[in-house]
Amino acid sequence: MTDELDLLRRHRSEPAPPSEQTRAAARQSLERAMSRQAHTQGAVVRRRGIRSRRRLLASAALAVVIAVVAIAVGASVHSGSTPQPALAAGPLLQRLARVAAAQPAAVPGPGQYLYTASHSLTGSDTALPGGVYCQMAFEQYRQNWIAANGEGLFRETDGPAHFLSPREAKACKDVPAQPAGVSNTWAAPGCLSIDPIPLGRLPRDPARLRARLLTGKVEGGPPGPGEAFTQVGDLLRETDAPPALRAALYRAAAGLPRVKSLGTVTDKLGRQGVALAFDSHGVRHELIFSATTSALAAEQDVLIGRAQGVHAPIGSVLEWSAYSQSQVVDRLPAKSPLPLTPPCIRGGSTGLSVPGHPQDGVLVGEAALLRSKTPAR
């Protein structure tokens, strides 16, 4: 017998899913709210995007560790990138795969750390009273030391803010200034991870790897080539991915729709590399690789058309990162001033300030809150 609930269920509409543009606009609204609150708390909020997305595990973490950006902004801060004619990406990716397979592995052993260094320009979008948004961008020099057990150190040096125009500089005058100078954040075991996900379970077969990337089963996220391209970048960026996996990633990317080669380009540090690109919603996401080592050398987002919330000339570089070093080292440059205990367990970490050094802190397991007399940050 059909009852009234059955009838109602049978008349349930199945609306079309939201467009990617609608979803992006909604996420942008949320990011603005998050950025506003982070500024209130004295931090800068970073966008999930050009940099590592899940490097820092789980919950409460130090604001200085995660600093970064809200929305694509910054634009005219660095303009002048000339759109390149697109080439087929397949031959370039196959070449990178051969180079990658011949590289030595760089995996830290017990007591060792993977050391990486990078420069970046990241945009920040802050909501001000009256519905006005202040757009600016920050330069940053960042060094990471991360051990296989998740212990490590972040060292960040913030540069000056850049503004889109004198008008933006005026609009931003009430935004709290970011603390200048160097900040250090030590992390207890388990609080960090070298890779965004455990790499051991990823297939080395390019076709299987591509299928998993396209279905969103590697890092999550919406299925499709755009997210797959992003995840290729995530898995190559400052990770210890072994040569066989790196080669598989390049070969998997060779079969992704809409990925194209831009040929030889120059990054923001003046280095030449070969670039791949994926265009989405008016922004070209570029990954730049060393032709001699196949390493991810830089990446940047370039405005190529109309993009929601971005008011900048076509060709402007909205954000960029350049990776200058990656090697295994035996020690940290400085010892933590506070004990790095307890370790983080899955989903639980908290930040503690270093007395007398407000820009420095440690990241430890949440259990520290129960015993610590040091104020949580």
Place this chain on the structure above:
Amino acid sequence: MGRSLLAPDGISDSATIAGSLERPESFAEIFDRHYVAVHRYLARRIPGAQADDLASTTFVVAFERRRSFRPDSTSARPWLLGIATNLLHERHRVARREQGTLVLLNAERPANNDSASDGPNTDRLAEALSTLDSAQRDVLLLHAWEELSYEEIAEALDIPIGTVRSRLARARAHLRSRLDVPRAHADPTSTRSTYD
């Protein structure tokens, strides 16, 4: 209903929201996990452009109110749907259009139907829903369309579970009377509750 209590990265909604109190940007994970479901719920009740708008607002409001999320709740979905429901009513209150467009029905004849082919048409069902008390309608649609359990509806709307049962029973009785649908056997919600 077979939904996983953990996100693909193994961190529960509860832990993610707790973490966002100190690391606000981690709340974006909640958006990534539930945006499509929230949007779908709203798009079943209001036209597309309005659904886009309210789905976006739902997450901003949820972020601002995340301290109110019960830490013993494993999934944030009921909580988010509750916020979306409140925003729906707020919007209609402001627009002074309390009745009328609160439900969008599938006007096509349902596939694989048996006795439904002899059942009421879409217009009669829409009329029956539009004359339903709005609080009862919320409970009914969260149960029938979003497949929330009684406990999840109670959490979403911040009402006692007994109130959920009684509102659902009354909503079903209202539909039956309007649609001339005979009462099904062993209907667990048909007993009038004393909680409401």
